[in-house]
Amino acid sequence: MIDMTGKFEPQILGFLCNWCSYAGADLAGTSRTQYSPNLRVIRVMCSGRVDPTFVLAALKSGADGVLIAGCHPPSDCHYLTGNLKARRRYHLLLKLLDQLGIERERVRLEWVSASEGEKFARIVDEFTEQIRALGPNRLKSS
């Protein structure tokens, strides 16, 4: 959204898996690591729960960027292999986004463990700036 100063403030929706990335985000909080206020979080139990339908719906509803965060492959996933499914779906989704004329940089898959609070904060910052450079999601205006 464009804020009052005319600057584009990216709105990013994040799907965080309960065991690793959500805990990592919490760790950033307990460590008081500050980061850009551009993320809204939906907690799911596993990155494998993220249906590409959710990502498309998020883009349709106006999210400028979508972050999916899960446990490090190959063996950190609390449910053993959910993150591996997420990874394959993600790459297939990227191909679809290319064909749909949506910049593939708008959807990002990251691996954040429960101890990587700092990493999480840096990802949010970096992703926010990347989306800021890309500009607003044009689906909003089309």
Next chain:
Amino acid sequence: MSQTKLKLAIGLGATCSGCDMAIIDLAEKLTDVFNAVDIVFWPTASDQKLKEFEQLSDGSVDLGFYHGSIANEENKEIAQLLRKKTKALISFGACACHGGVPGLANLTTTKELFETVYKTPSTVNPDSRQPQSKTTIGGYSLQLPKKFDTVQCLHECVDVDYYLPGCPPEVPLLEKVIEAILTGKLPKKGETLAPNRILCDECPRKREEKKIPKIYRIQQISPDQEKCLLDQGVICLGPSTRMGCGAKCLEVNMPCRGCMGPTSKALDQGAKMIASLGSILGLEGEELMSEEEVKQLIDQVKDPLGLFYMFTLPASILKRRNMIQK
């Protein structure tokens, strides 16, 4: 005592008329239909003029079928007209329900389409003419319906009572629908007139555990007639598609292309295909794959959009390709 016949109007959008053929394919059953139904408008097979249809009072026609998608101004007008004149409107066939194959035009714009179509190596068009919506010839004004950039399904344009999917809806399904109509047993408004279950239920092939190591196109292998095509590595949309067509494509060794659209629980057929295929592709040994190997694995799917949204792009969440250039 002769019962008053049901009045039926059939309107055409951007259609191939395969849906008209489907109705005609009812064959002998058509006599039953004609005994109970008066077709008051059917440009394909009947002689009533549009003007006559326009003059009927609103809501005086009991039932309307609209097949074809909404790709130009005329399609839209007919859709709105049909809605006005009918009590209940059935979205007939894949194009009306989901946009159909013409929906793939949503990958481009009218401008791009015309520039490509009217400028092929085999087209004689030295002045690079393109269709115009208005022109004057010999003092007469001619109009062509304006083509829309975005193809729409029927329900995006008018209120729809029922959906009958399929490209075209297969005869057995159509028979059931006619039966329901004639006996007044249509379900509640908004329902799809096909089972809310996926194709695999009526597919006769034997299914095994789903783990696809490699993808093949149907012509690259000698497919086993008895085994599930997906198990053999051929992408079949059966799992994400409604049943009701009798799995006829599978009987002739062709994978399902998804023309019946998804079940009511799957909001976006293409997204579901990505979810399911992404899960079962390379399932065995998934924990050993490197990032590079995953990319190579997924690269086997050459055209996810064309394959997974072949019939349902306009009905999907994103509906069309984003054309706005940076």
Next chain:
Amino acid sequence: MSEQPRIGIYLCHCGTNIAGVIDIKRLLAYVEKLPNVAVARDYTYMCSDPGQQLIRKDINENKVNRVVVAACSPTLHEPTFRKVLEEEGLSPYFFEMANVREQDTWVHMKNPEEALEIAKDTIRMSVARASRLEELRPKEVKVGRRALVIGGGISGISAALDLANAGFTVYMVEKSPTIGGRMAQLDKTFPTMDCSSCILTPKMVSVSRHPNVKLFTYAEVKDVQGFIGNFKVKVLQKPKYVDEKKCTSCTECAKICPVEVPDEFNANLSWRKAIYIPFPQAVPPSYVLDEENCLGLTPLACGKCKDVCDPSAIDYDQRAKEIELDVDTIIVATGYDPYNPLNDQEYNYGLFQNVVTSLEMERMLNASGPTSGKVVRPSDLEEPKRVAYVQCVGSRNERTNLYCSRVCCMYAVKQARQLKEKHPEIEVRIFYTDIRAFGKGFEEFYEKAARDYGVLFTRGRVAEILEDAKGRNLIVRAEDTLLGTPLEVETDLVVLSVGITPSIDANEIRKILKIPAGPDGFFSEAHPKLRPVDTVVDGVLIAGTAAGPKDIPDAVAQAKAAASGAASLMAPGVYVVEPYYATIDDTICGGCGTCVLLCPFRAISMEEKRAKINEALCKGCGACASACPAGAIKTNHFTDEQVMAQVEQAVAR
């Protein structure tokens, strides 16, 4: 017919943690206008008793039937508030928590306006979700009193004894012919210098004699199906070709056997026969015929051992047996393998005869070992005058393993002391990175080694070991980092202090039990701090070095903890499962089979063209629900409708 949701929103100030950044009044004004909100309140500490009381009162007065608390992270207080709902008669799953602290005020401390916007959005999303929550109740599974212990080392033995003494039935499955594990190979144990066998063997005997323990040795777990309270285990009992009950350990069979193979128990420093007993105190005290190295059983090539067996204990007709066990809990104590330094080019282990591993040294030090307690150089069987230890072999190294193996510092010091005790005049030098002497009595033990026994300590990683081809002495190249000079030291014997790596079967066990392991292969605990013996699979616990490098006291402590954990699961007789499982809509499922194989917990099966989910096995990860191309699978508490509602409310209005 579900009633209309009436949501109660409770904003927690959390002292100043939240209220110090967000203007609670403005937030309250916003949230009370959200759809389906019946009541909106705020309080300083919602988790406190008066805070909880606000919720209780509203539920009791029937003002609310759904509760949203905007406060800290749900990982902290979701159970707290769920309990409140449950105690007031409302399903605990009608509760939703909005994280406005860890993921809002604490990370945007200097941006109060943005923090407020985030809180508004988060609560709006939570309200949309809460409006669609369903009435779920936890499930109960019956749990009996039978435990399976996989692995008969000191950890497995400790766990088994505690459980057996508590009255539970214990099945112990050990893959080698005897229990005792690695501890049986040790000579003395640090820091007490207890004789390892002396403290181990009585426990081994206790296990074999215990009425509540059924021991399977030379057996392997091949398959485990089911879930807590209902594990179905398939054990492969390999044939020993010797009747355990008849064998008297008279040794005649071994004497006459013509086949010699390297003796694994003695770290391959000596020979054993094809028919052998791993060590004299083996439990069960029976010989075993090693089928792979025997000259042949079918057809019979030799047969000499049977001829000389007086009690007729040898039976060539034994066959492998599959045994099925029904158990309620499982403890995994599969132990470790010492790191194999064969591929470490700098040490030339395997090439230079006088470079040995610490385990080989341990066996030499042992009075019942291959050299009867004499420490010798393999090249000439002479006693060395100078011995050098190389620490951190296979540990703390990017090329091998990143972790520290925890025991090598102490065992090197221990062996050094033992060497010095036998021969005070020999030079023993330990090349170390750090000396990790962290345990009870460890520091004193180490200091005594240096001060009283004269063990030399050089701080510096060994870069290379060279050999003098004539005398087979070794030249150790290292840096003395404290002096800052490179060193070349000639020595007679080099001992590589090899680290601890997961047992070679660990991967198999992992796949069979579906428990995760870390990147280094050690089994993962459910929570590194608060749940050190549980795994994410309910009813499966881990203990000992299988869970990570550790010494004997820590292994025993963890094993006893695992026994206690297993007992806590079995004693109540029932186990409560969170209802986060998935269900299949039978009216939509067409039996495509996409879901079946992708479930890592094998919770899905196909029955008559319809997929079926075993609710007790399902963990609720949702991989199947998102994969289902028909949309026929729903995961409780994280349904498509609930998530989509959050998606739609996320982008600022």
